[in-house]
Amino acid sequence: MANELILVVEDNEKNRKLVRDVLAFKGYRLAEAETGEDGVRLARELHPDLILMDIQLPGINGITALAQIREDPAIRHIPVIAVTASAMTHDRQKIMASGFDGYQSKPINVKDFLAAVRATLDRP
């Protein structure tokens, strides 16, 4: 049963609710942050199994937050999936080049999104 802890970093309340509801439906445990700073802090505190990171955030953006996570030996191993509404090809290339473990564009496709979460968690 899927009971891993997933940290969702997303500033939009409705998008957070969508992700929360579908992940909870699958049995995952959730932690949420509205800013990149809080996301990094919660990652250090909770050591989640997976982080879902929005890119455009108030304060530091998702790419900077990822860099901070990767600099910290205690949490650098946690897989981080970028979830972003900027779907332009060069944005996507820039995001993937920053070292994310996956990429989901918004609007998400719920089935694909859940499959990507599962696949990333199952990756050895």
Add this chain to the structure above:
Amino acid sequence: MSHELRTPLNAIIGFSEVLNERMFGELNDKQAEYVSDILGSGRHLLSLINDILDLSKVEAGKMDLDLTRFDLSAAMDNALTLAKEHAGRHGVALALDVDARLEPFVGDARKIKQILLNLLSNAVKFTPEGGRVALRVVAAGESVEIAVSDTGIRIAPEDQAAVFEEFRQAGTEHAGKREGTGLGLTLTRKFVELHGGTIGVQSQVGQGSTFTFTLPVRPWPTS
């Protein structure tokens, strides 16, 4: 701007998918119908926003070619595979004819794929059941010529230039088939022109339509 336009659609499309999947319980018939309509309209709006963003980028001169050297016949085969499901649903047969002289091609693979998919999807959409859509490529020295022909409706001569205009579809007899964004052929032409090529359509009574475009052959490496 992409971010601002797409963010609200995440909630509209996402929550309707959740309802449509019956994740939190059954819906009655009317509710199911409405949810499916919201989902369909949300996805349509998303395609429209994506096409408009692409088009405005082209028109602002900010759309660049991302040139790579790739196997054009494999790309065509790939596009045909992607169109297969759509064609199957419409009862339309697909055929591919590749010139054996075709060499690795230098172009923007993603845009060429979109050109092929747009033309194939249009051809399938406007071809009646039992018809045929063929994709053909010919190596013509300084350029390659690619044609998508169908056995579908005829486009009247006076409408043939208009099909490339924004939000225009030729004729009125297929008003019920307006499922696209109305920008597919406009973008297709822009992508062809970005490559330095041209596109046109020929259509005759009883013979369906053929969209033909050329793409110039570029040296590799490009600089």
